[in-house]
Amino acid sequence: MRASKQDNKILIVDDESSSAILMAVRRRLEEEGWVPSVVHPESGWSLGEEFEAATLYAIDDEQPDGVLLDVRFGEDRDDRFKGLEILQKIVKRYPKLPILMFTQYAQGPDRDTAARGALLWDAPVDFIDKLASPEEVVLRLRRLIGTAPERIPVGNRILVDVETAMVYAKDGEELIPVSEIQGMKFEILRELAAAWYRSPGEMVPFSKLERYSEGDDPRASLRVRIREIKDVLGVALGVRFAAGELIINVRDQGYRLLPPRG
Amino acid sequence: MQNGLKTAGGIVFLLGILSLILAPFVGSLAFDNLWSVEPLTYIGAVLAAVGLGVVSISYTVNSVVNKGRDDDASNNNGFHNWSEVTQRYFDLFDHDLGRPIRRISGKERELRAVLKFAGAETDPNVQELLDEIEMQTPNFRLMMSNIQVLVQLEGPDRVAQPQPVEPSELIRKIVDRYTLVAEQSDKEISWWAEPSEFGLVYSDGSAIEHIVTNLVDNAVRFADSHIEVTLSKNDTHFIIRVWDDGPGIPSQYAQHIFDHGWTPEVARREEKSSSGLGLFIARTLASHWEGGLTLESVAGSDENHHTSFILEMPMNSGE
Numbered sequence: 001m002r003a004s005k006q007d008n009k010i011l012i013v014d015d016e017s018s019s020a021i022l023m024a025v026r027r028r029l030e031e032e033g034w035v036p037s038v039v040h041p042e043s044g045w046s047l048g049e050e051f052e053a054a055t056l057y058a059i060d061d062e063q064p065d066g067v068l069l070d071v072r073f074g075e076d077r078d079d080r081f082k083g084l085e086i087l088q089k090i091v092k093r094y095p096k097l098p099i100l101m102f103t104q105y106a107q108g109p110d111r112d113t114a115a116r117g118a119l120l121w122d123a124p125v126d127f128i129d130k131l132a133s134p135e136e137v138v139l140r141l142r143r144l145i146g147t148a149p150e151r152i153p154v155g156n157r158i159l160v161d162v163e164t165a166m167v168y169a170k171d172g173e174e175l176i177p178v179s180e181i182q183g184m185k186f187e188i189l190r191e192l193a194a195a196w197y198r199s200p201g202e203m204v205p206f207s208k209l210e211r212y213s214e215g216d217d218p219r220a221s222l223r224v225r226i227r228e229i230k231d232v233l234g235v236a237l238g239v240r241f242a243a244g245e246l247i248i249n250v251r252d253q254g255y256r257l258l259p260p261r262g
Numbered sequence: 263m264q265n266g267l268k269t270a271g272g273i274v275f276l277l278g279i280l281s282l283i284l285a286p287f288v289g290s291l292a293f294d295n296l297w298s299v300e301p302l303t304y305i306g307a308v309l310a311a312v313g314l315g316v317v318s319i320s321y322t323v324n325s326v327v328n329k330g331r332d333d334d335a336s337n338n339n340g341f342h343n344w345s346e347v348t349q350r351y352f353d354l355f356d357h358d359l360g361r362p363i364r365r366i367s368g369k370e371r372e373l374r375a376v377l378k379f380a381g382a383e384t385d386p387n388v389q390e391l392l393d394e395i396e397m398q399t400p401n402f403r404l405m406m407s408n409i410q411v412l413v414q415l416e417g418p419d420r421v422a423q424p425q426p427v428e429p430s431e432l433i434r435k436i437v438d439r440y441t442l443v444a445e446q447s448d449k450e451i452s453w454w455a456e457p458s459e460f461g462l463v464y465s466d467g468s469a470i471e472h473i474v475t476n477l478v479d480n481a482v483r484f485a486d487s488h489i490e491v492t493l494s495k496n497d498t499h500f501i502i503r504v505w506d507d508g509p510g511i512p513s514q515y516a517q518h519i520f521d522h523g524w525t526p527e528v529a530r531r532e533e534k535s536s537s538g539l540g541l542f543i544a545r546t547l548a549s550h551w552e553g554g555l556t557l558e559s560v561a562g563s564d565e566n567h568h569t570s571f572i573l574e575m576p577m578n579s580g581e
Contacts, residue, residue, distance in 0.1 A: 020368030027375060131360070131367055131403055132439065133396075139438050201437040201491075203454040250452045251490065258450075 008145060009035045009062060013055045013086065014070040014102065015047060021130065025068070028134030034141075037062055048073045048082035055086055059094060066098040066145045068137070070130075091123055098124040098144040100137070143198055152193045155259025157237055160193040169236035180232040184212040185225050192247060196257040205254040226255060275313025281306025359406055363399060370395045393446050400443060404479055408539045411472055415546060424579040427467040429500055430460040433491055436474050444482050444489060451482070453491040460493060463500050464578045469547045470502075473555065476540035477504040477571045484508035484569065495577065499553075502573040510561030510569050519557055520545045544573075551579050 010029055014022055017038045029036045041047075041054035051073055059067070067090065071083035083101060090099060126144050128137060150163040159168040159175060165186050168175040181189060188209055195202040206219060213221035230241040237260065241247075247255050285303045370392055377384045437453045444451050474491070481489045485506035492503045511519060511526075518524045523538040541555075548555040553575035560567050 019364075020372040021364055022368075024368065024371035024375065129403070130364055131399060133442055134371070135442060136438050140435070143434075199434045199438055199453075201441050201451040201453050202434065203452045205454055205456060205458060208458055250454070254454060256452055 008033075008065040009037055010141065011037050011039060011055070011058055011062060011064040011067045013039045013051060013058075013067060013083075015051065015073045016070070025134045025137050028138055029141075032138050034138075037064065048085075051082065052086050052089065056089060056093070059090065059097065064097075066100065066141055068100050068102065068141075070102045087125065091125065096124065098141075099126075100140055100144055101125065101127045102130045103127050139199070152190075152197050154193050154196065154257065155261070157260050158193075158233065160190055162190055165190075167233070169233065176236055178232055178236045181229055184214075185229050187212045188222070188225055189229055192255060192257040196259070201256070203250045203254045203256040207254075209255060271313045271316025271319075273313070274316060275310050278306045278308065278310025278313055281309055360403075363402060366395065367399050397443055397446055400439065400479070404475065404540070407472065408476070408543055411543050411547070412539060415543070415550070424464040425467060426462045427465050427470065428460070428462055429470065429493055429502065430455045432467060432471050433474065433493055433502065436471065436478050437491055439475075440478050440482050440489075444485075447482075449482060449485050449487050449489060451478070451489045451491065453493075455493040460495070460500075463575070465575055466551055466579070469551055470573075470575065473544040473547055473573055474502055474504065476544045477502075477573070480504075480540065480571075481506035481508070481569070498577060499574045500577055502575075503570055504573075505568060505570045507568050510567040511557065511559040512561045516557055516559065520555070548573060548575065552576055 012022065012026065016022060017026075017040075026036045026038075037058070039051065039054050039058050041050035055067075055069075058064075069083050069087060069090075071081060073082040087099060087101060090097060124144055126140055128140050132140075150161065152160040152162065154160060157170050159170060161168065165182070167178045167181045167186065167189060169178055170176075191204055191209060191212070195204045206222070209222055210218040213219075213225060215221045226247050230246050233246065234241045239260065241260075243249070244258075246258060246260060248258055250256055282303060283306075285306055374392055377388070433453055433455070437451050441451055478489065478491060481504050485508045488507045490503075490505040492505070494501050494503075515526070520541050521538075522542045524542075525538040545555045553573065556572050556574075557569070558572060559569040
């Protein structure tokens with residue numbers, strides 16, 4: 001795992017890299033602290049071939065942490081699926097490099113399956129519709145590149161530092177440590193934050209959280225700890241979290257995190 | 263019947279042409295009078311025209327009848343004889359129609375960024391318009407995808423082999439895609455898998471993704487405030503349940519919900535807001551992989567009103 005996600009460099013390989021849709025993705029990547037780098041081949045008679053050579057050179061030269069690769073390059077019939085050819089070459093040379101492929105279609109029909117079928121099923125390659133929101137692109141990259149980082153930003157106002165087992169409330173640029181959240185309370189919050197980081201709608205079931213509670217009634221003990229976490233974070237942030245805020249009970253199945261807005 | 267007409271028309275046409283050619287000879291030799299050429303020419307021309315007309319009509323009737331038979335065959339047996347041009351169009355359909363949507367979507371995001379960096383407060387009407395574009399894009403995309411899957415299902419050469427699939431990863435992707443859409447209308451999506459380390463199944467990942475996307479899309483549209491997607495399994499099957507706290511589906515409509523082209527507006531005699539293909543395709547795809555898609559709903563003023571779609575698929579479709 002990297003020391004910090006700020007190190008993550010993403011290589012963007014797309015002949016429409018200056019289009020509005022790609023610009024929005026690049027902006028979102030930068031906001032998240034990633035460093036996007038765009039492949040610009042020297043102009044040549046064959047667009048696809050130029051991109052292939054420039055991409056392989058850039059990977060070797062820049063050692064990115066992940067690649068965003070388009071399937072289609074230009075309008076030439078031969079380049080319609082050039083991205084898949086480039087993908088095969090990258091996977092052959094760099095089998096552990098995570099690659100997110102931009103496809104032109106909503107859900108991968110047979111073409112996706114065909115492309116994936118040629119790879120090992122656990123190759124770090126994923127497919128995403130080019131129309132996906134920039135937020136979704138970032139989420140998919142996060143998951144593809146690795147597990148949750150040492151510091152998980154929960155929205156704009158809470159930071160869970162896994163390495164030092166400390167939770168911070170953010171006031172602008174200032175980080176205020178919330179030292180009351182320690183031990184099992186920290187583990188509960190870390191578990192919820194990691195699930196949220198993987199997928200904002202993911203609930204953590206009681207079975208996973210009850211290992212951080214004690215006594216004859218672990219569910220009740222868990223409920224008390226969650227109430228305490230919400231209270232101390234509320235004090236640090238100057239708000240009072242109601243039942244449907246911050247950490248919410250999902251139909252008596254488990255809990256999930258809902259970062260405070262703003 | 264049509265072949266007989268064609269033959270008769272052809273004979274009449276040939277007779278007409280023959281009359282035209284022979285008119286000068288018949289006129290001069292038989293009657294020794296060139297003036298008789300003119301009526302024979304007329305007769306020949308009329309015969310040729312009638313013959314040609316009969317042949318054309320019989321060809322037209324034939325093609326209409328054959329088209330009707332093709333349609334019947336396609337409805338009854340799932341077979342459709344796409345022309346090469348049509349097939350090529352559908353191969354590029356997603357790309358060709360996707361391009362204008364990508365442009366619209368890109369411009370919308372660009373405009374949001376410009377407004378954000380301008381720092382001034384955005385006019386709520388402008389914000390609403392941008393949100394509408396953002397929300398309708400996946401809707402449009404899904405319709406395109408539905409049409410494409412329908413073409414694949416009805417095409418003669420659909421071959422797919424089961425692949426290792428992580429259902430929890432598929433659900434995570436779909437929920438991520440719809441979380442923002444749901445948020446814009448103040449709705450929330452939660453999901454979980456039981457057991458949480460769910461593992462692999464052998465199935466068609468694209469088909470499952472397509473089915474669940476349709477179900478989640480519906481749920482987000484009709485929910486009051488919550489949507490839940492859960493993944494579980496028994497010894498032989500994995501089960502994906504998509505639940506929403508919407509008004510529910512009255513029992514008299516439940517039997518039509520999977521019908522081709524049915525939408526709630528059909529029952530109310532209103533303009534359709536969607537194609538009504540989603541659930542039809544979803545159930546067809548599930549059956550194709552020997553799975554099932556069922557509905558469970560409580561409608562009305564009962565505060566427990568909700569709708570659940572339950573997709574049950576074999577853990578190993580290759581067996």
